[in-house]
Amino acid sequence: MTNIIGKWQIVPDGAGCFEIFDQDKGVFVQGERFHREIDAETWIQNHQEQIEGSVETMEEKRYTLMNDFGGWDIWDHVTDRLVPGLNFREKAEAEAWADEKNSAWSSVKHKEARLHKKYEEIVLDLLAGKVVCSSCGIPFREKWERELAKVEQGILATNSPGIKVTRYIGADSRNLTVDLTCNVCLHTGLYYFDDNPLLEAIA
DSSP: OOOOEEEEEEEEEESOEEEEEEEETTTTEEEEESSSSSHHHHHHHHHHHHHOTTTBBTTBBBBEEEEOSSSSSEEEETTTTTTTTTOBBHHHHHHHHHHHHHHHHHHHHHHHHHHHHHHHHHHHHOOOOOOOOOOOOOOOOHHHHHHHHHHTTTGGGSSSOOOOEEEEEEESSSSOOEEEEEETTOEEEEEEEEEEHHHHOOO
C-alpha cells in the first residue's frame, strides 16, 4: 500500500527501496530513491516546508535551497524540479549560486514588467472610447487613467476601465492583435490593429 502526503505518493520500487511520485505532474521525482520509507517522508516534509515557506517564490526568487542530508540542492520554481547536476557541500556556496541567478532572473522579470506596463498604457490609450463589449455592452471608458484613480479613491467600480488586455499577439511584428477581456462579464475577444503601435516602445 502506498503512502500519500499531499500531492506526493511514496511508492515501493520492488527492490526494497522507495520512490516519490508527483501526482500533479504524473512523474516520479528524478534522482530520489530511499532505502527507508521514513527517509522519503522526511524528504517530502523538508521539500514542502521550504517551497511553501517562501512567500517570495515566483515573485522575487526563482531558485531556493533544499537540504539534501548533508548537502544542498537548488530547486527551480519555473521548471518545478531540482537543477540537474548541482549539489553543494556548503550552504554558503549554494546561497551564493542562488543569489546570483535570482538577481539576474529578477532583473529580466522587472524589465518584462516595465515593458508590459508600457504596452498596456499605449493600447488602452488608443482603445479609449472605441471599444464596447459585444456581450454586455459595457463601454471601455475614455480617460481610463482618471477612471481608475476614482476606483482607487473608493468610487463605484463601474467607473473602472471596462476592459483589460490579457495578451499581445505579434507584439514585435508589423500588425498587432490584442486579446481583450471585459472586466464586467469576462467576455473575451480580439482587436486587430492596422499597424503596430508597440514598435516604438520596443525600440
